[in-house]
Amino acid sequence: MLGKLLKYDMKAGAxxxxxxxxxxxxxxxxxxxxxxxxxNQLLATATFLIVIAGIAAGILTLIYVILRFHKGLFGAEGYMTQTLPVGKGQIVLSKVIASYVWMVLSVVAAILAFFALIHLHDVKELNKLISYIFGSSFTPLVVFAVSTGFVQLIAYIGELYFAITLANTRPFIRNNVLFSVVFFFVANFVVGLLEIAAMLFIPIGIRITESGVSLTFETMIGSLFESGNFFNSTQAPLSEISIGIASGFADLAAGIGLLLLACWLLMRKTSVK
Known part of the structure; x- marks a missing residue:
């Protein structure tokens, strides 16, 4: 049954x-x-249109994530969904997987659009700036940032689904759109604080230097204080600190926790408007 639900949700995005x-x-x-x-005028037009298309990919994906969950559980399709011989957990899981896949594809599309712009304009000054700031650590840093971003998507989906679900409980259902927005920003703020705290204070991270990437067991905040001449160094600045990776674990835990809360609310507290 999960396969059929997933196929249906993926088709909706397609x-x-x-x-x-x-x-x-x-x-x-x-x-x-x-x-x-x-x-040059046509090149400028193409550049503008690439930017617009990249932004549109992100916006349409966000709309899809929100509407598929809301309509499928609380909107026009909600009554039919509630009668399916399948648990709420599978319904949510199907939508999470479909949303995650489309969000990853849109992020990849946006990254490719960015590199397309660089290729079209041969931005040499940007290469010099990147080399000065990051040195040879740019590629591993990009890999780290992209990997972390993919984990953050899970937390983002959890925040959206939790906010929508909580807004469709009895106390808030009359103004569910407004409360969905409010609850999302509250959840996003709390998860953001947890992410920052985990990054700075949990003693696990990576250090990216000229010789490569190494795992460290020190706090990021500690490494910042230890590198006393951090802002005056002639080396690539990021090579002097341990970049906390516990933020990824915090995002993953927060995303899973919020999704479990959303499932619990679906089974016990929510109503179809």
Whole structure:
């Protein structure tokens, strides 16, 4: 049953989101043609359209994540969903997986759009700035940032689903849209604090230096204080600190916890409007 639910949820996203991916590719091709023909106005137009398509991919994905969950459980489809011979956990899991897949694809599309812009414009000054700030640690830092970002998506989905579910309990259902927004920002703020605290104070991290990446067991806040000449150093600044990776564990725990709370509310407290 989970497979059928997942197939249905994935198809719902496939109706609109991939159009933005195709648009990014088409506008990039247009930019390559304009660059080859030295038509600056057309190149500028293609650049603008790539940016718009990248933003549209993110917005449409967010709309999909919100609407699929709300409509599927509390909107027009809610009554049918509630009668399916399947547990609430499987229904939520299907939507989480589908949402996560489409969000990852949209993030990848946005990253590719960014590199497309760099390729179209040969931004040499940007390369110099990156080299000065990060040195040879840029690539491993990007890998770390992207990996952390993919984990953060789980927390983000958890925040959205928890906020929507809590807003559809009896005390808040009359103004569920307003309360969904309020609860999301509250959840996002709390998770953000947990993420920062875990990054700074839990003693596990990575240190990225010229020689490579190494695992460390020191707090990020401690390494910041220990590198006394951090802001005046001639080395790449980030090579002097231990970057806390416990924030990823905090995001994962928060995301799972919020999703479990959403499931509990679905089984006991929510109503279909």
């Amino acid at each position: 109706r609109m989101i991939p159009v933005t991916y195709l648009a990014i590719a088409a506008f990039y091709l247009l930019g390559l043609i304009a660059k080859g023909l030295h038509i």
